Amino acid sequence: MLIDPKSNVPIFRQIADQIREAVDAGVYRPEEALPSLRALAVEIRVNPNTVQRAYDELDREGVIESRRGLGVFVVDQRRLAVGSRAEKKLARLLKEAVATGSAEGVTPARMRELFESTLRTNLQAAGKRK
Amino acid sequence: MLIDPKSNVPIFRQIADQIREAVDAGVYRPEEALPSLRALAVEIRVNPNTVQRAYDELDREGVIESRRGLGVFVVDQRRLAVGSRAEKKLARLLKEAVATGSAEGVTPARMRELFESTLRTNLQAAGKRK
């Protein structure tokens, strides 16, 4: 893990990016523990808070999962794989949407934006119906 | 804005929740500026970093948008509404997916999980094709 403190890319993002790549590349296996916050902080000589912020980002993305008192672990993507029929249906629709967007050049960030917007709109509509 | 420092709900989340509700309720109009980080921090007597963390969360959700040197602003959801044909198509598909999930009782958190998972899978596939 190499960090360039002078880069314009924030340190916490450099960390997150490298871990994300490592997970995608299979360097860390599903359910495997990553280095502890403090251990990684010492190793790359940054403040533990900075590492935490990186882990936070990966947690929100669903790449890793932290278990208090135990450590942080690579999420087994297969475990996410949809139980109920409702979820299967949803997953299929999402896959179609993402594939379409991707094929037509919409960036992931923009897709996330649209997804969140849709979610929010839906929630408000649902709320008002109460 | 009322904060309970002894609550089990983290302060930054209390802040985020209250602002989100205020925005939904129309207390803040689209494109309107929210209180500055430091101003809000003074008002509710917490550290500016804690307020920032709340703003961060809302930013990621697309509720607000911060513009460095200017302040943080309520995002005009209509502005997200999409420009290109590709985005329109994507938006329609996402809406369908979310509506379906919502109707069948899938929680927003779970939908977000599945969406992120789908995104990630798609990106990896796209990457390998390179």
Added chain:
Amino acid sequence: MLIDPKSNVPIFRQIADQIREAVDAGVYRPEEALPSLRALAVEIRVNPNTVQRAYDELDREGVIESRRGLGVFVVDQRRLAVGSRAEKKLARLLKEAVATGSAEGVTPARMRELFESTLRTNLQAAGKRK
């Protein structure tokens, strides 16, 4: 006994709350033994320390009592009810105080605070007289 590890309510408090309710509801009778630390820990899949902390809390509240080498037992509230004339008098006064506070909307936590403060003040006064 159902535990939600993702809840914001700490696990040890979830445990304590459920046991307190069970005792109040008469699920466990006075003088009856509760599940052993380790047995309960295994059953609900948490660390024994966590269970210990829950039992600790209930012990301090006087709901249960642990007897070394034997187990933990539901305290028979009638047993507390007082032996000596002095205790009867005290109990009567405390009951009046608590009833008054409760009727006027003082929270239990605040009553405890005032009680402890009173106790402390009294002890110091007694000490100085020595």
Added chain:
Amino acid sequence: MLIDPKSNVPIFRQIADQIREAVDAGVYRPEEALPSLRALAVEIRVNPNTVQRAYDELDREGVIESRRGLGVFVVDQRRLAVGSRAEKKLARLLKEAVATGSAEGVTPARMRELFESTLRTNLQAAGKRK
């Protein structure tokens, strides 16, 4: 601060007792910070958890107060001093009760036991009335 690890008195209680005495004796002034958890743990060579348990006990008793991110502080007893009329009334009754108990030789621990028992009984009665 001297700790006797061989004593029958648990270490955390030895710590709590000594700090309580120090506060009563005015060694630490109201609003003054106590040694941090870890600092004290290192100094007297015990596990930080043990110190925390001592601080916990003092916190519940209202002797000290911990402020996240800052440290633990001696509570200014004057600050507790009853605002509302209801609290004044309650405080007066509690003072009478404690003074009576104290005068007739009831121990503080026993008083606390009776107080907690009374509180609990009252709460249950209030709950059932719902």
Added chain:
DNA sequence: GTGGTCTAGACCACA
């Protein structure tokens, strides 16, 4: 020991 939240106060980039 682990991760999580918070504070104080620093420096930076931007307007």
Added chain:
DNA sequence: GTGGTCTAGACCACG
């Protein structure tokens, strides 16, 4: 002035 990042170091919940 604004927000963004980082450090040092605190307590908190859990194992």
